[in-house]
Amino acid sequence: MSESDRELVIVGVDSAAFDPLLEVLEARKVVTPAQLRLLDTEDSGADPQVFANRSISVDVLEQFQFAPEQVVVLLKGGEAGRAALAAAESAGAWVLDGADNTRGDDTVAVIHPLLNSADIAGAERRVLALPAAGAAMVAEALAPLADQLQGVEVLLEQPVSALGKAAVDAMAAQTARMFNGQEAEIDPAIGHRLAFNQLSSSEALLASGHNLSELALVHDLRRLLGDKVAVDATINTASVFHGQLANVRALMAEDVALDQVEALLRNGARLKMSERPSAQEAVGGEETLVGRVRQSLLNKRQVNFCAASDNLRKDLAINCAQIVHLLLKNH
Structure with a gap:
């Protein structure tokens, strides 16, 4: 056929x-x-x-x-x-x-x-x-560093569209009510207002303190990066409709120069260097924006950077x- x-x-x-x-x-x-x-x-x-x-x-x-x-x-x-x-x-x-x-x-x-x-x-x-969209973005950003990667910690700021169309509609309605001086209706499944807010978790917490989406992000990253890479993740929900941003802490197997890390990221497939990546800048694009590359003040083997992408269109x-x-x- x-x-x-x-x-x-x-x-x-x-x-x-x-x-x-x-x-x-x-x-x-x-x-x-x-x-x-x-x-x-x-x-x-x-x-x-x-x-x-x-x-x-x-x-x-x-x-x-x-x-x-x-x-x-x-x-x-x-x-x-x-x-x-x-x-x-x-x-x-x-x-x-x-x-x-x-x-x-x-x-x-x-x-x-x-x-x-x-x-x-x-x-x-x-x-x-x-x-998951966050896992796709972070794995793409880390791919150029894979040979030296020992562990990664991700703080993902996900948009409301990551929660589904109903959440997008709910935040739009809440925003309209608040602009008209009315009290915003809160979705009992989320338990918090989405408009003009930032949530430490949009889901119920498990005994470990993680939520299911965080564990799914860890699971997908380990499938893409390999079981030898230690992974932890936190997902916050930001009061924006589209576009996600992650703060990534990458622990390398040995000391590595920042200019070498930046060179690897600059040559990564579908990566674009940006001095200060933002979710809004990424929306509508087909690349993962990477920037703010810096060495951790706590560990010389740890490199910190930001990544941003369009969670729906790109990822x-x-x-x-x-x-x-x-x-x-x-x-």
């Missing part, structure tokens, strides 16, 4: 990542309108979507028949996402999980198209997972589109 005869099925039109993914797929001509199928749950009431000047209907997920020639991208989590995953895998389709349905499952290969796309050929199952949509292209073409 030729590449043009295969279908791309996207599950989850209501996801915050859906619009950026559709834009990237169209701009890069990964698939034609005839190859694209869109699905969502029966109660979603999703309207048809425009792709390459064609109107694409949104079919009902519960009634859809998956097939072996399809590549299925999951942007929907929860019970519906897990059911779609099981049905698509049972049908023999390739599945790319971008919604944490396979979180913590070591039988599923975590794939970053820039770092380990060759692992697709040896995947245990026809199910792959995108790394989810572009990475997803590249993996989809590989699956349609080679697998």
Whole structure:
């Protein structure tokens, strides 16, 4: 079967990542309108979507028949996402999980198209997972230092869009109410106001003091960097819609000169040096911004720097589109 005869099925039109993914797929001509199928749950009431000047209907997920020639991208989590995953895998389709349905499952290969796309050929199952957006960005930034890397500590400032479209809508509504002198309604699932706020954790804490997203970030980084690299992570939520920034502390195996580190980062794939990286500067771009490289005052083997990227467009949509292209073409 030729590449043009295969279908791309996207599950989850209501996801915050859906619009950026559709834009990237169209701009890069990964698939034609005839190859694209869109699905969502029966109660979603999703309207048809425009792709390459064609109107694409949104079919009902519960009634859809998956097939072996399809590549299925999951942007929907929860019970519906897990059911779609099981049905698509049972049908023999390739599945790319971008919604944490396979979180913590070591039988599923975590794939970053820039770092380990060759692992697709040896995947245990026809199910792959995108790394969490923060993990994709940090692993990309650390890749030039991998040979000397001993440990890494990440403080990720994630935007509200990392929590999903409902959180984006909630923060927009809270902002509007506050500008009108009204009290902002608080989502009980988060327990705090999103607008004009900064959260130490947007999720319930585990016994260790971490939350599940932090452990998922650690898990994905270790899968991408290797088990020999010690990893710890903290995720705060900043009151911005899009764009993420991480403070990264990299512990090297031996003393290393800053000019050498900067040279390695400057030559890293999809990295762009910036004196003072910001999340806003990164939004809409296709590179990870890296800057503020400095030696730790506590440890001569530790190098600190900042990384910023567009969490939806770059770290989810572009990475997803590249993996989809590989699956349609080679697998």
